[in-house]
Amino acid sequence: MPPLPRSSSRRRFLRSAALGAGTALLPACATPMPSADAARARPRFPVSDHCDGRTFFNPRRHLDRSWFEVMKWKLTTRATPWPESVAVTPTVPAPLAPGETLAATWIGHATYLVQTAAGTVLTDPVFSDRASPVSFAGPRRVHAPGVAFADLPPVDVVLLTHDHYDHCDLDTLRRLATAHPKAVAVTLLNNAELFRDAGWTATRIVELDWWERHALDRPAGRLDITATPARHWSNRATGPRNGRLWGGFFVRAAGRTVHVVGDTAYDDTMFRDIRTRCGAPDLALVPIGAYEPRWFMAEQHCNPAEAVQIHRDLGARLSLAQHWGTFPLTDEGRDEPPRALAAARTAAGVPDATFRAPAPGERCAT
Numbered sequence: 001m002p003p004l005p006r007s008s009s010r011r012r013f014l015r016s017a018a019l020g021a022g023t024a025l026l027p028a029c030a031t032p033m034p035s036a037d038a039a040r041a042r043p044r045f046p047v048s049d050h051c052d053g054r055t056f057f058n059p060r061r062h063l064d065r066s067w068f069e070v071m072k073w074k075l076t077t078r079a080t081p082w083p084e085s086v087a088v089t090p091t092v093p094a095p096l097a098p099g100e101t102l103a104a105t106w107i108g109h110a111t112y113l114v115q116t117a118a119g120t121v122l123t124d125p126v127f128s129d130r131a132s133p134v135s136f137a138g139p140r141r142v143h144a145p146g147v148a149f150a151d152l153p154p155v156d157v158v159l160l161t162h163d164h165y166d167h168c169d170l171d172t173l174r175r176l177a178t179a180h181p182k183a184v185a186v187t188l189l190n191n192a193e194l195f196r197d198a199g200w201t202a203t204r205i206v207e208l209d210w211w212e213r214h215a216l217d218r219p220a221g222r223l224d225i226t227a228t229p230a231r232h233w234s235n236r237a238t239g240p241r242n243g244r245l246w247g248g249f250f251v252r253a254a255g256r257t258v259h260v261v262g263d264t265a266y267d268d269t270m271f272r273d274i275r276t277r278c279g280a281p282d283l284a285l286v287p288i289g290a291y292e293p294r295w296f297m298a299e300q301h302c303n304p305a306e307a308v309q310i311h312r313d314l315g316a317r318l319s320l321a322q323h324w325g326t327f328p329l330t331d332e333g334r335d336e337p338p339r340a341l342a343a344a345r346t347a348a349g350v351p352d353a354t355f356r357a358p359a360p361g362e363r364c365a366t
């Protein structure tokens with residue numbers, strides 16, 4: 001990492017680092033569409049509409065923010081302050097009751113515990129205090145995890161959507177490796193090394209390209225997982241920018257379906273395409289936060305109005321919000337995403353009960 005700026009600019013730098021943007025303070029690449037040279041180099045991954053064989057990109061249009069734009073954001077905008085802490089009473093998730101076949105509990109940010117009749121799924125698990133490449137600085141959580149780590153039920157599958165620090169926390173992955181020895185990690189291409197770094201053996205890790213499908217037979221049934229596209233990017237302090245694929249997951253479990261959308265900008269064909277290929281999910285976990293300022297964020301994070309459009313494009317029977325309210329990452333205030341979500345639902349005529357923003361620890365059965 002380059003030397004960190006001081007004081008408030010240092011704090012704001014580390015905010016961007018959680019999103020992977022901090023390491024963008026290196027020579028910028030404006031448009032990493034597949035180059036002829038890269039395509040000719042020995043491919044490590046299948047060449048496709050989102051990979052030149054070594055680097056990943058968004059189909060149709062890919063924009064990486066430049067060093068100048070990162071600095072412009074950091075120097076010209078004023079983030080709405082967040083509370084230092086928000087009181088949360090962690091809950092212990094009840095097992096599925098008779099007649100229940102699907103329940104989701106928001107633990108915080110992009111971390112959900114999803115209970116199905118075929119097994120238990122944990123998404124983008126982050127239980128650490130900070131979403132940051134370093135333990136002593138960077139965005140600090142403002143509320144305790146809605147479920148204490150020790151109270152997690154046995155986890156069958158850990159889904160990792162991408163490598164950004166607010167989704168991929170190596171300390172949490174280390175704890176899961178030993179505390180949940182039967183869990184299998186399912187992630188996108190070239191993210192397996194992160195699990196290996198956290199002590200997961202190779203036999204417990206599955207990497208998927210977009211649209212690839214993997215079935216896991218667990219004692220309670222089969223979890224069938226398809227990797228789905230998202231419009232985003234990847235970066236950590238180590239490794240090449242966009243060298244690890246990002247995306248989401250469509251999970252089929254005992255007749256029920258869950259779409260973990262992952263970090264994404266809005267795309268007017270992508271989510272309709274997912275619906276066509278995978279079907280309309282019973283439950284979608286949709287990001288609603290980290291969207292201001294729009295001139296900078298619109299290419300990587302949807303805002304609540306776009307999240308409602310994603311919900312409609314997917315045809316989700318129920319959507320639950322994620323990616324807000326836990327780590328101060330961008331410029332909007334903590335409570336703004338659910339307020340904007342409510343306004344967007346009204347404007348779109350979407351019933352309140354079909355796209356909710358649960359509180360940390362709240363369990364939603366559907």
Ligand SMILES: [Zn+2]
Nearest residue numbers: 019162164263
């Ligand atoms: Zn991200």
Ligand SMILES: [Zn+2]
Nearest residue numbers: 164166167263
């Ligand atoms: Zn994120």
